[in-house]
Amino acid sequence: MLRPYVSQTNRRIRVKNQTRRRITRSTTAALVAAVVALAPGVARADDASNDPTSHTTFGYVPVDAQGQAQEAAVEEQVREVEGFNPGETLIPQATPTESRSLQAATDGSYTVVSSWTDNLGKPTVARRGNGTTWGLTKVQTKHNATLSMVQKTTKFPRPGGRTTDGSSIVYKTDAIEWECWLGVCNAKRSMSVKVVIENARLSDGLQKGLITAYCEGVTVCPQWVINVTG
Amino acid sequence: MSSTEQFLAALEARWRKSRGSALIPSEIVLESAVAHGDIAEVLVTRNGVHFGLRVRIPVADVVNPMEPESGTPEHWAIWEVVVPLIEEIETDAEGRIRPDSHGVIWV
Numbered sequence: 001m002l003r004p005y006v007s008q009t010n011r012r013i014r015v016k017n018q019t020r021r022r023i024t025r026s027t028t029a030a031l032v033a034a035v036v037a038l039a040p041g042v043a044r045a046d047d048a049s050n051d052p053t054s055h056t057t058f059g060y061v062p063v064d065a066q067g068q069a070q071e072a073a074v075e076e077q078v079r080e081v082e083g084f085n086p087g088e089t090l091i092p093q094a095t096p097t098e099s100r101s102l103q104a105a106t107d108g109s110y111t112v113v114s115s116w117t118d119n120l121g122k123p124t125v126a127r128r129g130n131g132t133t134w135g136l137t138k139v140q141t142k143h144n145a146t147l148s149m150v151q152k153t154t155k156f157p158r159p160g161g162r163t164t165d166g167s168s169i170v171y172k173t174d175a176i177e178w179e180c181w182l183g184v185c186n187a188k189r190s191m192s193v194k195v196v197i198e199n200a201r202l203s204d205g206l207q208k209g210l211i212t213a214y215c216e217g218v219t220v221c222p223q224w225v226i227n228v229t230g
Numbered sequence: 231m232s233s234t235e236q237f238l239a240a241l242e243a244r245w246r247k248s249r250g251s252a253l254i255p256s257e258i259v260l261e262s263a264v265a266h267g268d269i270a271e272v273l274v275t276r277n278g279v280h281f282g283l284r285v286r287i288p289v290a291d292v293v294n295p296m297e298p299e300s301g302t303p304e305h306w307a308i309w310e311v312v313v314p315l316i317e318e319i320e321t322d323a324e325g326r327i328r329p330d331s332h333g334v335i336w337v
Contacts, residue, residue: 110296133314143321163252166244166308167299170252194252194320196313200299208297211309212317219321 052181054188056228057081059156059173067187071180082230086116086151109135112206114147118154118171119162124197125209126150134198134211143214144221149229150213153195168211169197175225191225192216234265237287240303241272241311253308254316272311273334276319282334283315 057077063069108128113136115125126147129135139145154162154171161172172194178185193215198208215221241263250256261273261280265287272283288310293301300309318337329335 161252165248165251165253166304168253168308168313172252196253196317198309200297200305203296203298211313214317214321216320217322219326 050182052179054177054179055185056175056177056224058152058175058228060158060161061176061178063187069178069185069187071183071185074178074180074185081152081156081228084152084155086114086148086155110202110204112209114151115206116151116154118169119157122169123207124154125206127209129210134208136210139210139213143212143219144223144226145213145215146226146229149193149221149226150195150210152229153193153213154197164199167198167200169199171195171197175228177224189224191218191222193221193225233289234268234270234287237303237306238263238265238270241270241307244304244307244312248308248312254312255320258316258319270311272315274315274319279324280329280332280334281315281319281323282336283311283318284336285310285314 053071055071055074055078057074058081059077061069061073061077109130111128113126113128115123118124126136129138131137131141136147136150139150153173157171157173163170172192174190174192176190177188179188180186193213195213196211198211200208202208215225242260245254245260248254249258249260255276258274258276261275263270263272265271268287268289270285270287272285274281288301288306299305315337323335323337327335327337
């Protein structure tokens with residue numbers, strides 16, 4: 001039975017190397033290293049769980065006074081955002097006559113691309129827009145934003161991150177990349193995302209909806225933010 | 231009050247009301263809003279950096295039939311000035327646009 005022996009030896013070498021890398025990280029790390037050295041059986045059992053893991057969240061994750069989050073809370077937020085399905089809310093249909101006149105008048109700018117509900121259950125829409133000053137096409141081309149990013153920002157704003165002001169609704173939330181170890185997570189990088197909705201009703205009975213969406217501080221949203229919103 | 235003055239007054243009122251909110255971050259200060267003909271010239275500062283926006287003041291009573299609320303001074307102030315200006319400032323206009331000879335970054 002040579003194979004199990006080799007496998008076990010390789011595992012021990014791996015654990016030893018991992019121990020070397022981590023020993024300077026913290027007192028906790030040193031304690032774990034000592035346990036690993038003294039009890040290989042325990043090391044084998046904990047091998048996978050001792051590896052740092054990375055998670056990226058979109059939306060609010062509670063943190064303590066040191067800015068650290070519990071890995072369980074991070075994983076919960078990951079699951080919640082991944083499980084979000086905006087669906088499609090029912091949009092009142094214009095009569096054929098109205099539809100033709102609207103189409104002629106608007107040249108497609110006002111076409112509703114998607115509708116969903118925000119974190120308070122309020123119906124929200126994204127229209128195609130004019131490509132330069134408002135709408136989905138503009139935010140896609142100018143800021144690399146996606147419809148999913150817009151929808152999830154309105155669905156998962158940070159606490160106090162949904163404000164109404166005049167005819168506007170502004171949503172703000174955070175994309176955060178975490179490194180977690182032993183159940184505790186530290187933020188490695190983060191990005192604040194902002195979405196501005198015009199709440200005024202248009203002649204088709206729906207709000208104007210998405211005006212702009214962007215990552216604060218940069219012209220183009222980085223790909224890791226786009227990826228986390230799916 | 232002329233039509234132009236109404237639009238500029240609406241902008242100043244919106245700025246007073248919304249500054250410190252998510253719409254207008256508190257560090258962005260309205261320095262001036264003046265009209266040159268039918269063009270409004272709006273100057274703001276953020277942390278000592280000057281930004282400017284030039285935008286047309288609409289002719290009164292011209293309303294987009296699809297947007298019944300458009301064309302009013304209040305609508306213009308928020309959707310033609312505040313939101314586009316703040317968007318440019320918050321998406322690194324400073325890194326993209328060279329300031330003019332007076333140190334103003336025109337967005």
